[in-house]
Amino acid sequence: MTAPTTAPYDPVRAAEARSRAPRRQLRPGPVLAAAFLVLVCAAAAFPGLLAHAPDQVDPAAALRGPGAGHLFGTDELGRDVLARIVYGARPSLLVGAGSTLLAGLAGAAWGLLGALGGRMAGGAAMRAADVLLAFPAILMALLVVAVIGPGTRNAVLAITVALAPGFARVVRVQALVVRGSPYVRAAVNLGLPPVRILTRHIVPNVVAPLLVLATVNVGTAIIAGASLSFLGLGPQPPDPEWGAMLAQARDYLDASWTLALFPGAAITLTVMSATVAGRALQARYEGRDAA
Numbered sequence: 001m002t003a004p005t006t007a008p009y010d011p012v013r014a015a016e017a018r019s020r021a022p023r024r025q026l027r028p029g030p031v032l033a034a035a036f037l038v039l040v041c042a043a044a045a046f047p048g049l050l051a052h053a054p055d056q057v058d059p060a061a062a063l064r065g066p067g068a069g070h071l072f073g074t075d076e077l078g079r080d081v082l083a084r085i086v087y088g089a090r091p092s093l094l095v096g097a098g099s100t101l102l103a104g105l106a107g108a109a110w111g112l113l114g115a116l117g118g119r120m121a122g123g124a125a126m127r128a129a130d131v132l133l134a135f136p137a138i139l140m141a142l143l144v145v146a147v148i149g150p151g152t153r154n155a156v157l158a159i160t161v162a163l164a165p166g167f168a169r170v171v172r173v174q175a176l177v178v179r180g181s182p183y184v185r186a187a188v189n190l191g192l193p194p195v196r197i198l199t200r201h202i203v204p205n206v207v208a209p210l211l212v213l214a215t216v217n218v219g220t221a222i223i224a225g226a227s228l229s230f231l232g233l234g235p236q237p238p239d240p241e242w243g244a245m246l247a248q249a250r251d252y253l254d255a256s257w258t259l260a261l262f263p264g265a266a267i268t269l270t271v272m273s274a275t276v277a278g279r280a281l282q283a284r285y286e287g288r289d290a291a
Helices: 011-020 028-045 081-116 118-133 137-148 152-179 182-189 194-230 242-252 258-285
Strands: none
Touching (some): 028 258, 081 118, 081 194, 081 242, 081 258, 118 152, 137 152, 152 194, 182 194, 194 258, 242 258
């Protein structure tokens, strides 16, 4: 769950590349990914429009396979799997998107401190990031949850702590590149206040690629959140959540293997869609063709 190792983003060179690049047609992969993400976001925002009664128990219909009455089948308590997947989109996206947003904000402040905070403050900030990056991110998240306890809020905080150092590294490199740009040096020579240079020149050119990186990392955060939920450290039952549904389904694979198929497919497709959309956005912003 570390940030992709790409070359520092040069806003001037990227703008020139975008101006020279011919107008390209939309590729089907990013379009399908974006459409699926819109569907998932709609399910998270308005689950009642797509399904009803995710906690309605019907023991007589327990462990039924996919059929007309229950499109994705039922679980061990007779609850509709489709309804639980729809209602599970909100906590899954809350953990993934919420932790990515917080990690981006914290990492931006952290990275700017490392780039502009002077030798001692900047060096100390980045040495702290190095220490945290030395641990696998999922292990760091597990350690944080073990200290503060399970739950949705704590899972968001744990993944934020795990992701923030990667964002800080990227922001620091980007800020150093922008600070050395000719227009920033010209602003310094003209005597503009440091705060104005920071807010008008450095921060805008750091935020844009940071948003692209955050889009790519949403999928990573969703996987981390599902992993914590699978271990019982995320949202707690009976609240539906994709990782928790996978954990519950492993005890009933012999009776109904589809019980694990659909929440696993929801996680996989959401992560793939977020990654494809993020990579396409990154390629478009940098003025090159998507791979």
